[in-house]
Amino acid sequence: xxxxxxxxxxxxxxxxxxxxxxxxxxxxxxxxxxxxxxxxxxxxxxxxxxxxxxxxxxxxxxxxxxxxxxxxxxxxxxxxxxxxxxxxxxxxxxxxxxxxxxxxxxxxxxxxxxxxxxxxxxxxxxxxxxxxxxxxxxxxxxxxxxxxxxxxxxxxxxxxxxxxxxxxxxxxxxxxxxxxxxxxxxxxxxxxxxxxxxxxxxxxxxxxxxxxxxxxxxxxxxxxxxxxxxxxxxxxxxxxxxxxxxxxxxxxxxxxxxxxxx
Amino acid sequence: xxxxxxxxxxxxxxxxxxxxxxxxxxxxxxxxxxxxxxxxxxxxxxxxxxxxxxxxxxxxxxxxxxxxxxxxxxxxxxxxxxxxxxxxxxxxxxxxxxxxxxxxxxxxxxxxxxxxxxxxxxxxxxxxxxxxxxxxxxxxxxxxxxxxxxxxxxxxxxxxxxxxxxxxxxxxxxxxxxxxxxxxxxxxxxxxxxxxxxxxxxxxxxxxxxxxxxxxxxxxxxxxxxxxxxxxxxxxxxxxxxxxxxxxxxxxxxxxxxxxxxxxxxxxxxxxxxxxxxxxxxxxxxxxxxxxxxxxxxxxxxxxxxxxxxxxxxxxxxxxxxxxxxxxxxxxxxxxxxxxxxxxxxxxxxxxxxxxxxxxxxxxxxxxxxxxxxxxxxx
Ligand SMILES: Cc1cc2nc3c(=O)[nH]c(=O)nc-3n(C[C@H](O)[C@H](O)[C@H](O)COP(=O)(O)OP(=O)(O)OC[C@H]3O[C@@H](n4cnc5c(N)ncnc54)[C@H](O)[C@@H]3O)c2cc1C
Ligand SMILES: Cc1cc2nc3c(=O)[nH]c(=O)nc-3n(C[C@H](O)[C@H](O)[C@H](O)COP(=O)(O)OP(=O)(O)OC[C@H]3O[C@@H](n4cnc5c(N)ncnc54)[C@H](O)[C@@H]3O)c2cc1C
Numbered sequence: 294x295x296x297x298x299x300x301x302x303x304x305x306x307x308x309x310x311x312x313x314x315x316x317x318x319x320x321x322x323x324x325x326x327x328x329x330x331x332x333x334x335x336x337x338x339x340x341x342x343x344x345x346x347x348x349x350x351x352x353x354x355x356x357x358x359x360x361x362x363x364x365x366x367x368x369x370x371x372x373x374x375x376x377x378x379x380x381x382x383x384x385x386x387x388x389x390x391x392x393x394x395x396x397x398x399x400x401x402x403x404x405x406x407x408x409x410x411x412x413x414x415x416x417x418x419x420x421x422x423x424x425x426x427x428x429x430x431x432x433x434x435x436x437x438x439x440x441x442x443x444x445x446x447x448x449x450x451x452x453x454x455x456x457x458x459x460x461x462x463x464x465x466x467x468x469x470x471x472x473x474x475x476x477x478x479x480x481x482x483x484x485x486x487x488x489x490x491x492x493x494x495x496x497x498x499x500x501x502x503x504x505x506x507x508x509x510x511x512x513x514x515x516x517x518x519x520x521x522x523x524x525x526x527x528x529x530x531x532x533x534x535x536x537x538x539x540x541x542x543x544x545x546x547x548x549x550x551x552x553x554x555x
Numbered sequence: 556x557x558x559x560x561x562x563x564x565x566x567x568x569x570x571x572x573x574x575x576x577x578x579x580x581x582x583x584x585x586x587x588x589x590x591x592x593x594x595x596x597x598x599x600x601x602x603x604x605x606x607x608x609x610x611x612x613x614x615x616x617x618x619x620x621x622x623x624x625x626x627x628x629x630x631x632x633x634x635x636x637x638x639x640x641x642x643x644x645x646x647x648x649x650x651x652x653x654x655x656x657x658x659x660x661x662x663x664x665x666x667x668x669x670x671x672x673x674x675x676x677x678x679x680x681x682x683x684x685x686x687x688x689x690x691x692x693x694x695x696x697x698x699x700x701x702x703x704x705x706x707x708x709x710x711x712x713x714x715x716x717x718x719x720x721x722x723x724x725x726x727x728x729x730x731x732x733x734x735x736x737x738x739x740x741x742x743x744x745x746x747x748x749x750x751x752x753x754x755x756x757x758x759x760x761x762x763x764x765x766x767x768x769x770x771x772x773x774x775x776x777x778x779x780x781x782x783x784x785x786x787x788x789x790x791x792x793x794x795x796x797x798x799x800x801x802x803x804x805x806x807x808x809x810x811x812x813x814x815x816x817x818x819x820x821x822x823x824x825x826x827x828x829x830x831x832x833x834x835x836x837x838x839x840x841x842x843x844x845x846x847x848x849x850x851x852x853x854x855x856x857x858x859x860x861x862x863x864x865x866x867x868x869x870x871x872x873x874x875x876x877x878x879x880x881x882x883x884x885x886x887x888x889x890x891x892x893x894x895x896x897x898x899x900x901x902x903x904x905x906x907x908x909x910x911x912x913x914x915x916x917x918x919x920x921x922x923x924x925x926x927x928x929x930x931x932x933x934x
Contacts, residue, residue: 481573481574483602484605487567488617
């Protein structure tokens with residue numbers, strides 16, 4: 294099988310996010326990048342599928358800036374065979390990213406039997422790329438997948454819906470499957486794996502190679518700001534029963550005039 | 556001058572820290588209470604390449620530099636100093652083979668360690684000889700093509716589970732240093748009697764025992780570097796192992812520090828987080844300084860080794876300073892936690908118990924000062 298995994302590189306969860314000076318994006322110079330945690334489930338699933346289908350290859354695809362190729366190297370250290378990187382600024386919108394991913398998959402020369410992704414990226418939380426990609430490639434897609442079984446042509450996947458219930462889908466491959474926590478336990482990239490990954494092929498494409506231009510943008514970022522700091526809460530002393538009436542009056546007054554909720 | 560890690564080292568550190576935080580830390584308390592060796596965790600660490608960091612690439616290892624192995628050790632000790640002792644003891648045992656073994660011995664003893672997870676034990680200390688290692692009394696006597704070993708060893712880490720015992724003995728106690736000999740003994744050899752597991756203050760999950768060697772016979776082919784050649788192997792081993800033990804102190808101290816900073820921001824006394832009290836700030840600042848200084852000493856000692864430069868003095872600086880700092884930092888961490896720090900339900904109490912050992916094994920803090928003074932006054 295030709296197995297593809299789309300991975301995104303996102304700021305480490307412990308990063309303190311700061312808007313860039315001109316507000317056009319976030320400050321990226323001091324960020325420590327990691328593979329999007331949901332994508333780790335996708336990579337692991339790809340490796341499990343590969344192990345169950347002899348002769349399969351796992352190709353990882355990423356769109357983003359080249360400063361650090363952490364996510365692709367991690368995926369190859371875990372066991373993926375090769376990687377494609379479409380060089381782009383990290384502030385692309387979902388539509389452009391999906392278009393670039395599609396182009397990279399096609400440039401690989403391999404016809405995908407399955408494309409795995411994470412259910413969402415933890416940086417912008419758009420939850421769109423897998424679905425847009427599937428639409429562009431005219432493939433079925435299932436998202437928030439927590440269970441996977443099947444053959445090289447037919448699979449059964451379980452997806453989580455509100456209230457903790459599961460939907461079960463039978464899907465004919467090829468398809469786009471977006472993975473959620475619970476589908477598997479991602480392996481660690483071992484130290485020998487990390488060393489081996491350096492010798493695995495990584496092909497770099499430009500956005501132009503991928504046929505993506507500014508005209509493809511559906512969403513433009515105009516201004517990045519931190520949310521306003523929450524004012525500290527107010528405390529009211531209600532220990533003295535005699536003064537209770539006054540305190541209640543004050544609270545109700547403030548809820549009207551300051552919080553404007555009643 | 557460059558203080559940066561290489562990209563490879565950053566990846567090594569990331570993996571080791573991820574392993575420490577996800578696999579070791581959540582189980583550290585449980586295994587401390589049970590005083591049981593966490594085989595699954597140790598084996599998993601091995602499968603990721605985090606164990607036996609001293610084995611060269613040509614014998615199946617990962618070909619790490621000394622600095623690389625310091626990075627790994629610091630991270631693993633961050634996860635649990637006791638588990639790290641079980642891991643690090645393999646290196647202590649294998650280093651004499653790496654340093655003093657022939658090609659044939661390295662293939663025979665090191666390569667199998669890279670094919671399957673096995674433990675090894677380093678047998679130097681005796682009931683009557685700890686700091687005075689040159690005075691050990693276990694005898695190694697020639698007998699035809701064999702040597703015969705007799706004596707008692709004490710405080711041997713991994714003793715109950717080891718496949719290999721790397722033992723220092725003497726061909727003649729009156730020769731002192733000049734009679735010291737290193738030999739490899741395989742598990743199952745007749746005459747090895749393993750004692751009971753010691754009930755320890757800290758590093759409780761690691762397996763520490765006495766061993767009696769009673770007419771244990773091994774071929775001469777197991778002697779490292781030849782009879783009476785053990786002392787120089789032992790000294791070179793220490794140049795590598797002391798920075799490593801110091802690195803474990805840095806890991807433990809960093810863990811105590813991270814807990815303390817977090818707790819100081821959360822705990823409110825006198826209406827403000829205790830982090831705002833200057834005396835708490837002073838403790839935190841002292842911790843941070845000592846950790847950074849310890850780490851720099853460890854890395855310099857390892858860097859000298861990687862560059863083939865003498866590092867004995869730096870290795871002792873690193874070992875004594877990092878160990879003493881770790882003890883102070885762990886004690887202050889308990890102080891910052893107040894009454895909660897004294898309870899086993901909070902993590903710093905264990906770190907304080909674990910820290911104490913680092914000042915004792917692999918040369919006590921006093922012995923490191925002797926080494927340093929000797930280097931100063933004899934050069
Ligand atoms: C948990 C644990 C694990 C261990 N693992 C191993 C292992 O795997 N393999 C192994 O071989 N050993 C191991 N050891 C032994 C360890 O290395 C020794 O305990 C250590 O070297 C100290 O020796 P000792 O206990 O005999 O103390 P002693 O040498 O009796 O020292 C007692 C005190 O006297 C001081 N002292 C001694 N001589 C001098 C001097 N000349 N000047 C000033 N002060 C001095 C010491 O610093 C110490 O404070 C382990 C020990 C422990 C506790
Ligand atoms: C085994 C044990 C037995 C005990 N027995 C009793 C008992 O019988 N009866 C009883 O009433 N209590 C008892 N205690 C409680 C004990 O007195 C408290 O733990 C102690 O007063 C510290 O309070 P705390 O633990 O809340 O720490 P905290 O007050 O939260 O202090 C945390 C840290 O902040 C520091 N700190 C706090 N305020 C300041 C400041 N303004 N400036 C600088 N530093 C500051 C403290 O010195 C400490 O290092 C016991 C505690 C233990 C562990």
